[in-house]
Amino acid sequence: MLQCAGRSRDERRTVGAVTAVALASRFWGLGCPKIFHEVATLLFHLDESQIENFHDPEKNCGAGWSSVTLGPTGELRPCPMFEERYLTLGNLVEHSLEDVLRDSSDRFRYLTTIETPSPESCGGCVNSSLCMGCIARPVTVNRGDFSECGWGRKTGIMRFVEAP
Template identity: 50%
Template sequence: LQCAGRSRDERRTVGAVTAVALASRFWGLGCPKIFHEVATLLRWPVVNGKETLWRFREGYDPHVPAGAGMMFYGKPDGKANIISAPFEPAAEVPDKEYDLWLCTGRVLEHWHSGSMTQRVEELHRAVPDAVVFMHPNDAKKRRLRQGSMAKLQTRRGEVVAEVETRGRNRPPEGLVFIPWFDASRLVNKLTLDQTDPLSKETDYKKCAVKVVKA
């Protein structure tokens, strides 16, 4: 609705007040103060000002009395609650056609999808694109080498990326790794839609893949 007379949109008022309030709280706050605050934090649980360095361990956990050694005080009997789960094989494993494991993850420079870190010039310049890390022997078998362009294909999709065989990430033979921060290479198009029945977490981390020259 159009505001009547000289009245202002309430959303603008709230936004302005919030901005002023937050700005006043953070005046003079710089990196040294932030890191000092982080360095002086205490690890939970904190008992009478003493932090917990190692849970359930005498001398490191203030909840554990002297002479107890290890004590799992969360249960009446003082014993650990260990839950075993049956082994479940991977939903998809390499076969004759899709003969490699594909593992996805992150790189140091870019957090998750890179929506913020790729805006940092130094980080983007350091790692501008996602590359596929391969063992040199796997690359050689496929007539690929450092700097070659390779096509990663699964039963669900494909992406093209540059091959890296001498980088800091050196996977074992039979496994390739590619990070998923690069919006120009939709790595999750390759992955599974299988879901863990307990945690409901989607199995994005591993699947079968074949790698060919692009």
């Protein structure tokens, strides 16, 4: 959970929205799909197919929408497994949380729908045993180059990943 260290009332409200996203995902697990649906629709303007993936742990691990990681340099990442050199959502030292959320809204929406690597998406890849169930591992294993990664090509994650 993020906590606001700033003085702006708007920053506190935005942090509350991020926290609400994490809490909204828990409403589904608590058997409250109506509340979950309303919060997910309000915060992310998700369509029905995106909402379906939002709460399905077999399709999506939750990186970037159920939780986020704030690194020591202020970089906001989808999860601790993502290295800053490959994928960030924005820098909270340089920009307000509201700006980061607005400027990265396409990344946040994408993260709600991306499927985790599976035997079907990975095919006969030699790295498949390392990547199953995690969207960060194939990024690290492939060092941002998805020319040999069936999952990376299928999901289109390369449009958000910086190759070092």
